[in-house]
Amino acid sequence: MVRAFRVYDTLSREVRAFVPRVSPRVGLFVCGLTPYAEAHIGHGRTAVTFDVVARALRRWGYHVFYVQNVTNLDDRLIDRGRAEGRDPLELAEFHFQGWIRSMDQLDARSVNLYPFATDYIPEIIDQVSTLIDRGFAYVVDGDVYYEVSKFPDYGKLSGQKLEALRFGTREEIDPKKRAPEDFSLWKAAKPGEPAWPSPWGPGRPGWHIEDTAITAHLLGDQYDIHGGGTDLKFPHHEAEIAQAEGASGKKPLVNYWMHGGMLQMHGEKMAKSVGNVVSLDAGIRKFGPDVLRFYYLNAQYRSPLNYDEGKSLEEARESYASLVAPYRRLREELLRGGLTRPGRELPPEIAKTATELPTRLDEILAEDFQTREAIAALYGWGRMINEWWSKLEGLSGASLVTLGAPYRWATEVLGLFPERTGAKAPAEFSTLVQLAIETRARARSRGDFAEADRIRQSLLQAGIVLEDQGSETRWQWKRDGVA
RNA sequence: GCCAAGGUGGCAGAAUGGCAAAUGCGACGGACUGCAGAUCCGUUUCCUGGGGGUUCGAUUCCCUCCCUUGGCUCCA
Structure with a gap:
């Protein structure tokens, strides 16, 4: 059919x-x-x-x-x-x-x-x-x-x-x-x-x-x-x-x-x-x-x-970064535990929305390929994920996959969120970055913020952006559109 | 001149004959943070090119004018 x-x-x-x-x-x-x-x-x-x-x-x-x-x-x-x-x-x-x-x-x-x-x-x-x-x-x-x-x-x-x-x-x-x-x-x-x-x-x-x-x-x-x-x-x-x-x-x-x-x-x-x-x-x-x-x-x-590099393209860069952010959170969370990781299930209404959204996106596109409207709907989904994020802690791998369904739709149809977006650093490299992050964490814990900022600045010059989230610090490539 | 498509907030860009018009960016205020970022909350409430008309009501339908873009034998 x-x-x-x-x-x-x-x-x-x-x-x-x-x-x-x-x-x-x-x-x-x-x-x-x-x-x-x-x-x-x-x-x-x-x-x-x-x-x-x-x-x-x-x-x-x-x-x-x-x-x-x-x-x-x-x-x-x-x-x-x-x-x-x-x-x-x-x-x-x-x-x-x-x-x-x-x-x-x-x-x-x-x-x-x-x-x-x-x-x-x-x-x-x-x-x-x-x-x-x-x-x-x-x-x-x-x-x-x-x-x-x-x-x-x-x-x-x-x-x-x-x-x-x-x-x-x-x-x-x-x-x-x-x-x-x-x-x-x-x-x-x-x-x-x-x-x-x-x-x-x-x-x-x-x-x-x-x-x-x-x-x-x-x-x-x-x-x-x-x-x-x-x-x-x-x-x-x-x-x-x-x-x-x-x-x-x-x-x-x-x-x-x-x-x-x-x-x-x-x-x-x-x-x-x-x-x-x-x-x-x-x-x-x-x-x-x-x-x-x-x-x-x-x-x-x-x-x-x-086309205006200083304006429309800069805007696109900013907008895409905020569209990608919730997707990336999901993805990182998933990479942490894998598909089979045990945990809580999604609230039924959210699971339902996640499952049905791709069909809604199809319907939007089926009306003369309104990609902009589909993107608007993806923003809505991203905001939902962000709002719920703290409540979604400890979710099972399967639940995270469910939350990602609209993004998989976007990858398939719009070609956005391709896997290449993610940092595919070799394990040795990640270890080194992790080492720097830990060093910075120790500096922060003893109140040496000058040292902490120096480390963050050095990494930034290498194209790596750090983000503190609670007690954790995450890193990603600057190129990925966030910074 | 003729043909075609358009003119919506600071910008990009939806929608609809009727709750002051989605969404994003930007801006401002707040929460959080050592700072930053990310995130969240709030604000950006007097935005539909001008003029007519139809209608109880138009941004939406009709007429007209203005403007923009594409085309009139190179074009994606």
Whole structure:
């Protein structure tokens, strides 16, 4: 049995109940990178958004096939490769590897397949040929164009009317096109560019065609969810609809269009062309993958999100620390005695809440993936744990595990509270820290607070934070977000 | 100009045709502490862009204006 959920669909502009084409299968395609340079924080946001979508659907019983394409050849890659004296395909591979490393760090690993555009040249040629045969495309001197006027539905996703568009404002209009709105399906090779043989002469794919050739091959003529950033709505996704529905004669191409909001910096979209870019890797290094993930998920996925290291990210760091604190108390307590440790049982009403909260969290997320609301509920749970903490002393291991259920939900679905958050110091190291703590305790007991503070300060410089709790002193890594 | 999405407290960000609007951060006061931190309690009670309208009642529905962001063939 799969869980029902609702999702905002950009095409119908409403939150709709999700109905898979073939339950419990779900085909999910998300527009991925053109890796001509390092990925930035904005790319990371979209990746995490759809990572949570995939995680949630899998938890809810759907069998998700998540495909994220890689545009490993386009004009920018060719230009950049030329500027750097590198092969564009090799350049793409290089930056793609960086992307995968960032995804690993962010624990965003739900993608099943990253197809590269140039691995699907036969499928692309096949689809372009079909479009020509069906009268949607025409050939001019080795170039192939899509004739937009042949596809009456063009504009249905973005609400654009052709006659109101301003063509040629950013680029010269290609004089070979029959109409300014026509777009390139296949580009005739220029000297020195990577090229593949085709019925129209050597060349390479246009920007939009790889997506539909790949999805037709991997997910079928029609599939469930297509995701990407809102900036891709027009013309890219509009072109995808025109290509796929034109080629297959079936519509709709997808049942649900999901668009993630832009990450902004100084009130503008983060983009290389604007020059306000912070690389994803730099963000991860600076704030840590957990804080960054939290920052992304602490906002509505469709809304713009402002990136400000001194403000929004600092806030995220603080907020995440207080979200993690009760979880960490539980975890430490559990590590102390282990799962099987005997002790008191939870008051029934608390056990009940703990057991039911994950379901409530599922329900919250099932309403258009409101991660921020789920996080609010987790805060509520954390506060409950904190309030009850003194009364919960001496709990059994099983009781502690029960209290942790909402956090396990968050790890599974939101990717927060991963185990790597905890200090995994070698035993010898812990022993040394413990020794310092004991030395400090003796100093404190004889009233030598200067010495005690000196020890605490030294440990802090080594990245270790001490906290006195009653007669006990605990330590943790500063990096974990508390200090 | 056109299309789309938005405008809620110091900030981030929910919700709802009706108890002065969740949650978090920050701030302030208190408890605890040798100090700090963590935690707890209290305060941050005159916050829904402007103007109309519908309604017993609107932040929520309608109209209009203003503003912001994205897009109008490079974009996640």
